């Protein structure tokens with residue numbers, strides 16, 4: 609069976625998720641499109657790089673990402689760094705002919721996203737942006753129902769991504785609060801996952817009307833680049849520096865196909881952990897999904913008799929998307945790991961077939977254009993049209 613050599617850059621939270629997925633993918637999807645071989649891991653922090661190579665089972669490590677991009681034996685470059693270095697690495701990797709899996713959001717700016725997309729296109733490499741939540745089987749089932757017309761024409765929708773890990777004003781000023789490293793705050797970090805899901809389920813966005821806010825304008829400085837995602841306790845004795853991105857964003861969406869909706873994202877909603885939800889209303893029924901109960905899709909079909917109409921729960925299992933590869937009965941439990949394993953499978957399958965999977969760099973660029981429109985609209989308080997992709 610064909611082997612594909614992986615070079616992974618940025619050995620933090622996502623490196624762990626991707627490494628588990630590389631190991632697990634062939635165990636679920638057999639015969640696998642290729643066997644991933646964990647060749648080299650890179651982190652600018654040498655101790656992190658060395659430790660991660662041992663823990664995540666990479667053959668070698670380095671502190672310089674050029675070692676991966678320049679290595680002729682590497683087939684796939686996996687970018688798990690903070691957002692400010694995605695573009696530089698991805699463009700070099702595309703020019704070196706490597707296939708690229710890049711964490712979301714695609715880039716720091718729309719211009720970078722465009723350059724990444726064009727470099728990948730020019731070099732004919734396969735790309736994927738790691739919006740893994742759309743790969744939850746219940747989300748794929750929602751897509752199947754929509755495609756089959758089970759809820760008719762979509763009228764409206766609402767999407768949320770609510771967390772509380774940064775609600776403590778003394779939680780550290782990690783890279784996720786610094787515009788020059790992350791680009792945007794709640795919008796890019798978590799809002800883009802919901803944008804990806806709703807763009808996938810409902811259709812292209814035409815225009816947005818947005819409001820953003822920064823509730824906690826300064827936070828204690830943290831040492832080092834790695835992000836504790838609220839796991840280190842707030843310390844008010846540490847000097848503070850400004851936050852220059854949004855803590856919260858909320859926007860209305862007009863889709864090109866006429867559907868209308870709202871999207872909300874915040875990391876300051878006490879009591880919410882990973883509350884990714886959507887509710888979609890169509891002329892023939894409705895769908896509701898909550899990632900915190902990710903085995904379940906709530907469905908209501910208008911054609912059900914008056915005496916039994918209402919939301920009911922479908923537990924995803926073998927009869928549903930990716931079901932045959934996963935677990936033998938419904939409701940055994942789909943996890944974050946499974947979404948990353950499915951993502952890895954779809955990426956390698958696309959490489960094997962010489963095509964682009966979704967979401968690819970073009971989709972990542974489209975989502976950056978939507979983020980731009982949200983930021984612009986929040987400034988002008990006007991409906992703002994999402995700019996077209998420049999091919």
Ligand SMILES: NC(=O)c1ccc[n+]([C@@H]2O[C@H](COP(=O)([O-])OP(=O)(O)OC[C@H]3O[C@@H](n4cnc5c(N)ncnc54)[C@H](O)[C@@H]3O)[C@@H](O)[C@H]2O)c1
Nearest residue numbers: 618619620621622651652688689690691711712833834835
């Ligand atoms: N898909 C998801 O569910 C999801 C979840 C969290 C984060 N992310 C995305 O993944 C990316 C990484 O986030 P994370 O949570 O793993 O961050 P992290 O802070 O846990 O880890 C990032 C690592 O990158 C290293 N790094 C920074 N600059 C580097 C460089 N130039 N070269 C090599 N290494 C470098 C840091 O030292 C750190 O170890 C971000 O783009 C983020 O938005 C995606």
